[in-house]
Amino acid sequence: MRCNFADSLLHGYFDGELSAPSAAAFERHLQHCIPCATELVDLDLLRDRLQLAQLYEPASASLRRKISAPLRPIAPAPVASQPHLWHWLAAAAALLFVAIVLWRVSPGLRTDEYRAELAGEIVDAHMRSLQSGPTAGIASNDEHLVKGWFDAKLNFAIPVRDFANGGFALKGGRLEVMEGRSVAVLVYERNRHPVNVFIWRTREPDTSPRTGSRQGFQWADWRKDKIEFCAVSDADPADLDQLHQLINSSV
Amino acid sequence: MTELGLEDRARFEQLVLPHVDAAFNLARWLLRGRADAEDVAQEALLRACRFFGGFHGGDPRAWLLQIVRNTCYSWLEKNRPMELSMEFDEELHLQPSATPETLAIAGDDRKRLILALETLPPRFREVLVLRELEGCSYKEIAAITSIPIGTVMSSLSRARRQLYSALANPCHKEVAREV
Numbered sequence: 001m002r003c004n005f006a007d008s009l010l011h012g013y014f015d016g017e018l019s020a021p022s023a024a025a026f027e028r029h030l031q032h033c034i035p036c037a038t039e040l041v042d043l044d045l046l047r048d049r050l051q052l053a054q055l056y057e058p059a060s061a062s063l064r065r066k067i068s069a070p071l072r073p074i075a076p077a078p079v080a081s082q083p084h085l086w087h088w089l090a091a092a093a094a095l096l097f098v099a100i101v102l103w104r105v106s107p108g109l110r111t112d113e114y115r116a117e118l119a120g121e122i123v124d125a126h127m128r129s130l131q132s133g134p135t136a137g138i139a140s141n142d143e144h145l146v147k148g149w150f151d152a153k154l155n156f157a158i159p160v161r162d163f164a165n166g167g168f169a170l171k172g173g174r175l176e177v178m179e180g181r182s183v184a185v186l187v188y189e190r191n192r193h194p195v196n197v198f199i200w201r202t203r204e205p206d207t208s209p210r211t212g213s214r215q216g217f218q219w220a221d222w223r224k225d226k227i228e229f230c231a232v233s234d235a236d237p238a239d240l241d242q243l244h245q246l247i248n249s250s251v
Numbered sequence: 252m253t254e255l256g257l258e259d260r261a262r263f264e265q266l267v268l269p270h271v272d273a274a275f276n277l278a279r280w281l282l283r284g285r286a287d288a289e290d291v292a293q294e295a296l297l298r299a300c301r302f303f304g305g306f307h308g309g310d311p312r313a314w315l316l317q318i319v320r321n322t323c324y325s326w327l328e329k330n331r332p333m334e335l336s337m338e339f340d341e342e343l344h345l346q347p348s349a350t351p352e353t354l355a356i357a358g359d360d361r362k363r364l365i366l367a368l369e370t371l372p373p374r375f376r377e378v379l380v381l382r383e384l385e386g387c388s389y390k391e392i393a394a395i396t397s398i399p400i401g402t403v404m405s406s407l408s409r410a411r412r413q414l415y416s417a418l419a420n421p422c423h424k425e426v427a428r429e430v
Binding site: 008010011012015017042043046047049050051052053054055056057058059060062063064066067068139140172 | 264268269270271272274275276279280285289292293296360361364365368382383384385388389404405407408411414415
């Protein structure tokens with residue numbers, strides 16, 4: 001048996017779309033209407049079933065390429081309308097370039113101070129990404145899709161894993177280009193805080209994480225298997241260490 | 252794509268491209284197949300790009316999905332007009348991809364859900380996909396499907412009931428018919 005409320009309010013209530021007075025009225029009704037209470041449970045079961053079946057089908061990498069290819073010649077455009085940002089970026093890139101040259105020429109120069117300085121540049125890039133909102137890149141929690149997106153653009157493979165179970169949900173990725181060198185950025189979310197993981201190729205041996213903070217942001221930098229990672233976030237420093245462990249165990 | 256100015260292109264990349272998955276997913280469910288959905292989603296994105304100049308603020312996902320939906324419907328009209336007439340008689344002897352037999356055979360729940368969803372008329376399938384897979388609010392569903400917001404709830408109610416009956420009675424003729 002269905003009652004009249006089942007058609008008028010039940011679905012709105014289930015979807016959280018009723019106004020407060022209507023929701024209260026429906027709840028009063030629910031206390032003595034068994035068919036509605038049962039249907040509510042059925043709806044919940046149906047929703048769980050739909051979620052569990054993972055019916056969402058994301059776009060393929062090839063479709064993504066087809067769509068963005070015509071736009072690519074001017075791909076770094078999100079900052080094009082803000083000349084001062086370009087200047088900033090150029091300055092940062094020049095700094096990074098000098099840093100990288102020094103780094104390559106003399107590994108001995110790779111002091112902790114130096115590493116902190118580099119991390120500082122990365123923190124700034126992190127802040128820039130927060131200010132400009134969603135940047136061009138790929139927004140997806142599908143690790144294969146995100147990996148495919150990077151593989152098409154980088155000349156080295158980066159590990160892409162969704163650690164949603166570990167509390168770090170993959171949100172997507174983007175590329176930053178610094179002095180002709182591609183830096184991959186994986187975007188995670190930790191308790192609603194965005195975490196950017198900057199990833200680039202290195203020749204240096206593995207290290208355990210070195211951490212620091214700058215302008216209220218925490219960073220952790222480490223190397224594993226010829227890849228350097230630098231994670232930045234305003235989340236708890238312990239979180240970054242946890243992410244470091246998750247990433248390292250997946251490499 | 253060349254018609255967009257530099258600034259608009261940047262905005263397009265920033266606002267619209269993150270919703271390519273949503274665009275493809277909706278097309279896949281409306282057209283009931285990945286291959287057609289690839290083509291139509293691409294066409295819809297091109298159209299979105301062409302008319303991006305007319306987009307002033309608002310929700311870019313809803314704006315894009317509206318274009319995807321309209322592109323899907325005009326594709327269906329041209330290529331599979333029979334499917335759209337399902338909306339009116341709400342009966343299913345029109346070559347659906349799922350017959351009661353295939354529904355009964357499909358053991359796996361995911362397959363069963365897919366087949367059941369695909370037996371629903373597009374009008375009901377789309378509100379379910381937008382609500383349950385895409386997580387759209389009633390307001391967004393109304394904007395995307397151009398149905399009055401007051402009708403979204405009753406559409407969802409009917410769509411869910413049809414889905415129940417398609418899932419529960421795969422062996423009866425009532426599949427996807429109004430209860």
